[in-house]
Amino acid sequence: MSQHHLDVLIIGAGVSGIGMACHLKRECPGKSFAILERRQSLGGTWDLFRYPGIRSDSDMFTFGYNFRPWTGGKVLADGASIKNYVRETARENNVDRHIRYGLKVITADWSSADKRWTVVAEEESTGEQQTFTTEFLIGCTGYYNYDHGYKPDFPGESDFKGQVVHPQHWPEDLDYAGKKVVVIGSGATAITLVPTMAEKAAHVTMLQRSPTYLMPLPSTDKVTLGLQKVLPEKLAYRLTRARNISISRLLYQRSRKSPKAMRRLFLSIIRRQLDGKADMRHFTPDYNPWDQRLCVVKDGDLFDVIKSGKASIATDHIERFTEKGIRLKSGETLEADIIIPATGLEIQMLGGIKPRVDGEPVVMRDKIIYKNVMVEGIPNAAMIFGYTNISWTLKVDIAAEYLCRLLNLMDKRGYHSVVARDTENSRGEDTILGSLNSGYIKRADDRLPRQGTHGPWKSTQNYLEDVKTLRFEPIEDGYLEFDGKPSRASEGRSTGFLRPLRSALFGA
Incomplete structure (x- = not known):
């Protein structure tokens, strides 16, 4: 068993891990570090998911790192482009050789006597183990199980004569051209x-089970393309980033207040998109906006295929x-050659690692x-844990800086x-995911850490507030x-209001 010692050990080479490593390289140049990645490639989510149409659900000008602008006018990027962006970021910052x-x-395992972590990792292809000791351990593993997603046990599933394909394990050779497809779910996947499969499938x-709030978003930002023609690249990026952060925050805050x-606003937008050619009951959720995540519809493509008759919705x-499909409780039968249970993620903290402190789990x-x-x-x-109401990477940057x-x-x-x-008994009952009540979050209640009722233990999901806290407030x-x-709490330097606001919107 080989042994290695490092100042910092990062677990996971996805968006969070690469971002953390780049900040470490830039701001703590004397630190030795490594990134342990279970897969054979970096990218995390963007390496794992290969289903048709896989793309970002956040605009790329806020999803991109604050130190490496996302260029071009594309707002919603495909999975391959995002993985390439992460790969190039790692290469340009010389962190790829640390993976x-x-x-x-x-x-x-943490030892208080030695003041260090001992981490044992196994090479899955050979079973050989390696031991790493480190002064500081950072989990950048996301929050879901990479081995399998959530799939209910459907009665009679073994009777179905067609194919059942989960999006998390998409076969490269799946042929759905001219076939009838049923996609179970109403989330981002x-x-x-x-709309992507409707281009080739028969239907x-x-x-x-219930509708989701939807928001159409153009895939190309013409305003940004215009700015890039007349302004320096970085300035155009910062202006676009500031605008998109402001819009995202406004939508979320108004939805809560x-x-x-x-x-009424969201439903009126959908009504205009459908132009009277679909039943609004399929698009009218029974919960308030942002009780669950808002789903983005690229260029209104979902509405287009529904209006054309290439796709339909059953609630x-x-x-x-x-044998031939799915029988619904209403008595209707949906015939299918392929059934895709896009039924969500299975939440898993720290990639399933169960840390111990002085021998105690x-x-x-x-x-x-x-x-x-x-x-x-x-x-x-x-652990680097991104936002759920705006781009994940916004939190990655400021958490890494902290x-x-x-x-x-x-x-x-x-x-x-x-x-x-x-020391103040601050523990509350809300999880770190806050007020979201999606099914995958409810199912994970027994494994999610809590947030506190006040102070630094309270998770606000507020980017501007977090910039002030993580980038400017004293560490001690x-x-x-x-x-x-x-x-002892130190007074720190006075930053006023404008500096954190300017830093939040325009970057470091």
Whole structure:
């Protein structure tokens, strides 16, 4: 068993892991580090999912890293383009050579006596194990299970004579041309699959239990293309990024504060898109906007295929699978050659790693999150967890900046360990995903860490507030304990209001 020692160990080479590594390289150039990646390629989500039409559900000008502008006028990029962007970012910042592929982390143990983590990883192709020791451990594994997604046990599924294909395990040679397809679900995956598959399939039916709020978004930003012609590339990028952050925040905040008004707005937009050619009951959710994620419809393509008759929507419950398709509780039968259960993700924290602190297993449900970056009671560790209401990467950037600030302060002061301590009994019942009540979140209630009721333990999902907290507020705030001793809250420097706002909108 080979052994390695590093200052920082990053788990996962997806968008979060590559972003963290790039910030580490730029802001902590003296630190040795490695990225452990279970797959044989970087990219995370954008390497795993291969289903037709796979694309971003966030605009790329805010999804791109703040230190490497996304260029061009494309707003919603396909999966291959995003993976290529991540790969080029890693190469340009010389972090690609720090990735160790094919290694699955088996155990992660913190020793207070040694003030370091010991991580054992297994090379899945050979079974050979490697041991890594590190001063600081950062989880960048996303929040879902890469091995399998969520799929209910459908009655009679074994009777179905066609193919059942889960989007998370899409076969490269799947031929759906001229075939009848039923896509089960109404989330982002289904919204992407239906119009893409309708181009070749005989007919595609989206079967949903309940509708989702939808928002059409052009795939090309003509305003940005115009700005890029007359302004320097970085300035055009920053202006577009600032505009899109502001619009996203406004939509979310108004949805939470005035749900009835926003409901009317969203439904009126869909009504205009459909032009009276589809039943609005299939597009009218029974919950308020942003109780679940808002789904983006690229160029209105879903509405177009429904109006053309190439696709349709059924809102019903499944009674059972049959030889030829699905029988619904209403008595209707949907015939199908291929059934695609786009039924969601299975949430899994830290890629399934179960960390131990001085031999004691960490139960994530019993923990609360500090500034949505560190876990209470777990020393020298953090996890990068992006936003759910705006682009994931916005949080990656500022969380990585915060961790670099923390590491640099520890070096400056000679600290060897840091841990967030909740001395005020701040634990609440909301998970770190906040007010979202999607099915995949409810199913994961027993494994998600909690957020607190106030202070740095409260997860706001507010980018502007997080920029102020993570980029500008003092590290030593009275909640962190260094080398076993509570830190005293320092006054820090006064930033006023404009500096954090300008930094949030236009980047570092």
